[in-house]
Amino acid sequence: MASKYFLITFIIAVIAAPCLATDYVVGDDAGWKLKFNYTAWAEGKEFFVGDRLKSAMASKAFLITIIIAVIAAPCLATDYVVGDDAGWKLKFNYTAWAEGKEFFVGDRLIFNYPQAAHNVYRVNGTAFQQCMVPSAFEALISGNDIITLATPGKKWYICGVGNHCDAGMRLAITVSYPVDAPAPAPAAGTSAANEISPLRSCACMLAALASLKMIMASW
Numbered sequence: 001m002a003s004k005y006f007l008i009t010f011i012i013a014v015i016a017a018p019c020l021a022t023d024y025v026v027g028d029d030a031g032w033k034l035k036f037n038y039t040a041w042a043e044g045k046e047f048f049v050g051d052r053l054k055s056a057m058a059s060k061a062f063l064i065t066i067i068i069a070v071i072a073a074p075c076l077a078t079d080y081v082v083g084d085d086a087g088w089k090l091k092f093n094y095t096a097w098a099e100g101k102e103f104f105v106g107d108r109l110i111f112n113y114p115q116a117a118h119n120v121y122r123v124n125g126t127a128f129q130q131c132m133v134p135s136a137f138e139a140l141i142s143g144n145d146i147i148t149l150a151t152p153g154k155k156w157y158i159c160g161v162g163n164h165c166d167a168g169m170r171l172a173i174t175v176s177y178p179v180d181a182p183a184p185a186p187a188a189g190t191s192a193a194n195e196i197s198p199l200r201s202c203a204c205m206l207a208a209l210a211s212l213k214m215i216m217a218s219w
């Protein structure tokens, strides 16, 4: 599953690439030297007015793409499909799956499973440890359950079917605020997360565009 971040980076790269003049490093890593076939090197390359032949390593388009990707990455909320392609099922290590992932307020968890085979309960730490299943009306049962991570802190999820939780169908994650987003007042409602996310994205994209403009001007 392609994450939103990669998709947007790709789109920006595709849109931006033809607009930008290219710096060609003659001979690439080999440079300008004896015993190198420059006819072969030039073959298949398209040179446009505004392009430059130079000896530095990185081309402008590539550099700008990297810069945008780095700036924009933390701006975007991420959808996590729990278990990735495996989904929400028995005999899967959700502790290992969550390891190394960073979850931020505004990100979403997506639980995919065959309807009626499993379900999803959000529980507290004790219920998670002891696999205590809450009352049935709290269950998410759609088979494509989407949970927006609205608040920071530890979050616990279990499957309430049979002994599935004991068998490993449980997920614990820690949600944090993105570094660039100011923490809302403690009294703020949990529903605020849905509004924070797009706002944050817009602010970040503007910052990214401003940085890009500065970079272009200084070139």
Ligand SMILES: [Cu+2]
Pocket (backbone or CB within 6 Å): 089, 090, 117, 118, 119, 159, 160, 161, 164, 165, 169
């Ligand atoms: Cu289950």
